[in-house]
């Protein structure tokens with residue numbers, strides 16, 4: 001996809017898909033919200049900061065970004081890439097962005113309202129926690145700050161009737177990062193950035209006569225250049241649209257429910273086992289645990305041992321000053337007996 005004549009079907013399909021996903025996230029009147037297809041959460045977050053920077057610039061302000069201490073590393077990197085000051089880090093003592101601390105930071109930061117972007121998280125990388133979105137949206141409204149929500153991991157909860165309420169307030173964000181190669185079961189790349197107001201995307205407008213000449217655009221040919229920072233790109237909308245069409249909301253929601261149920265079962269298994277310590281009940285489908293009494297070096301050793309033995313691939317996370325083993329359950333075909341077997345494997349990994 002670089003111009004309509006190269007990819008007419010993909011262009012039409014992408015327009016339908018982005019409109020559908022934008023309405024799913026932001027609700028509101030038809031055509032008010034919009035979305036772009038990206039390569040993933042990292043690019044979506046970058047674009048979100050770029051749109052915020054340009055909006056602030058249009059009002060004569062420099063942009064200051066505020067992120068929770070629990071935010072994804074790509075936000076700080078995006079600020080660096082875009083030549084923005086290093087983001088202000090707002091404490092997240094319980095794993096989620098603290099609204100009182102955010103209020104304080106927004107009050108104390110020098111600069112006019114309209115120059116701030118708050119980036120919250122729905123589905124943190126380490127624990128899958130969702131920031132208090134409604135409180136944060138209220139604070140952003142009160143302080144005139146723009147709100148971005150990085151829902152790369154959590155946005156899939158929108159498909160589930162059971163879990164959707166965990167994202168209450170998401171629709172109030174100005175922009176939202178989705179990553180359908182996580183809870184969406186797409187092969188990479190399947191990133192999305194939604195915006196509440198389609199006019200936000202105007203700043204991406206760009207002309208190249210051989211791709212989107214004014215007279216072609218005026219004659220009604222879709223203009224792809226303003227819908228990505230890339231020129232040629234793969235039609236990633238196709239596989240996403242096929243999945244949505246084949247499974248529907250109910251089908252995807254069932255898969256979300258399934259992995260959340262499996263995570264809860266695994267957490268229960270860990271909690272009931274005297275040889276293990278559970279970090280907390282899973283917020284989405286991530287379970288953090290560690291062998292009871294083990295030190296951090298042993299946690300790292302267990303992970304590497306299982307990896308090099310070729311028996312299991314566990315993640316790791318540094319949280320509350322300690323290292324944890326991390327099981328991010330995203331495969332709906334995982335069976336309860338697989339989880340029992342996993343725990344047995346970890347149990348059998350004693351230090352050298």
Ligand SMILES: *Cc1c(COP(=O)(O)O)cnc(C)c1O
Nearest residue numbers: 040041042072125150152153179
């Ligand atoms: C995965 C993730 C990202 C990065 O997404 P990529 O697709 O790997 O670029 C950003 N933010 C959060 C919260 C994530 O979970």
